[in-house]
Amino acid sequence: MTDIPEVLFVCVHNAGRSQMAAALLEHHAAGRVRVRSAGSAPADAVNPAVVAVLAEIGLNAEFPKPLTGDAVRAADVVITMGCGDACPVLPGKRYEDWRLPDPAGLSAAEVRPIRDAIDARVRALLADLLPD
Secondary structure (H helix, E strand, O other), X not given: OOOOOEEEEEEOOOOOHHHHHHHHHHHHHOOOOEEEEEEOOOOOOOOXXXXXXXXXXXXXXXXXXXXXXXXXXXXXXEEEOOOHHHOOOOOOOEEEEOOOOOOOOOXXXXXXXXXXXXXXXXXXHHXXXXXX
């Protein structure tokens, strides 16, 4: 791992779970971790309910981005969220699969618990990456 760890969050559309995870880790890490997110089949826009639940806590989503081999190669940790076999597996990388409900088609009220579950996982990941 480099001096500043790099984490890549991947889901199919990069419009929900991976966007929330990236925004939350970026916020909690405060520049101590490089954060990227991507999708194996990126959507045109981020899920509006995801935008809403991030805005409630003062965070913003980015635009959906395609998954590239370069992004995987640059990452120290790759967190997948339902992308299946679309995510390349490279030696020397740490991989985790976070099985969480897909927020597609859900209301903001239904997405909040997903956001909160991701937040708890992100905090644990950060504590593991940057122990005091």
